[in-house]
Amino acid sequence: MQGPESLSIVLFAGGFDRVHYALVMASAAAATNRKVTLFFTGRALAALLDETEPGVPGWHGLDAADDGRSPAERDGWFTANGVAGFEELLGACVMLNVTVMACEMGLRALGLPPGVALRPDVPVKTGGVVTFLNDAPKTGAIVFV
Template identity: 75%
Template sequence: MSESAVDGTAALSIVLFAGGFDRVHYALVMASAAAATNRKVTLFFTGRALRALVHEAEPGVLGWHDLDPADDGSTPVARDRYFATHGLATFEELLEACVALGVTVMACEMGLRALGLPPGVGLRADVPVATGGVVTFLNEAPKGGAMLFV
């Protein structure tokens, strides 16, 4: 293991507070790529981005379907379908990769309350999600690691 991996400078912490599909999708791209290169990665979901972690409201309709429209104005489902037909990783593929690669996924307690969801209730069962506040997130972020806001 490299010295930077040990001292935390190779770590990546991403705060997802915007709910646009393209922003959340690309944060998953960054997180999975960083984890694939042996970096410690934390995704901290808050605000409208938390929709990505909400379980199905009805069969086949995942929470990320309710994210804000993509940058080109298309719905999240249409944009994801475009990615799939053009050989790009889909939302579900990226989220599954993040889980498989050990990315830490945190849901902001304040953000959950703002959406009307009690901590840990209504979130996807297939994604291990820790709940915590900003202080928890900052205390767990490795010193010297990179932090991005999406």
């Protein structure tokens, strides 16, 4: 039995471990020639904010990891133990042409201003749930994280 042709992942939770693992799944699926879309909403949107802007923590502002460590501490532990770090995984997703979407409603729900600076190194599409669902092939899988 063959798996789905595509993978669409909704990242709602803002916990570092959840966002990190969604990047693991997305990069692996893209590396196996599947069409992949990451739809960031809710607290997970912090991962797409441009941390070069003053006062914007970016992915470092995600919620603590499952073990209580800060995102930076957990990411450092991962890389020290041979696990791909956040930036490496996100870079792989970009290189493998994963579609990255930021939910317009989610940005408003977090109180972020229209046109908030998103990461310049990641081609981010903004759209809503309808845009996301129209992007997802009917033969694909949708995962909610």
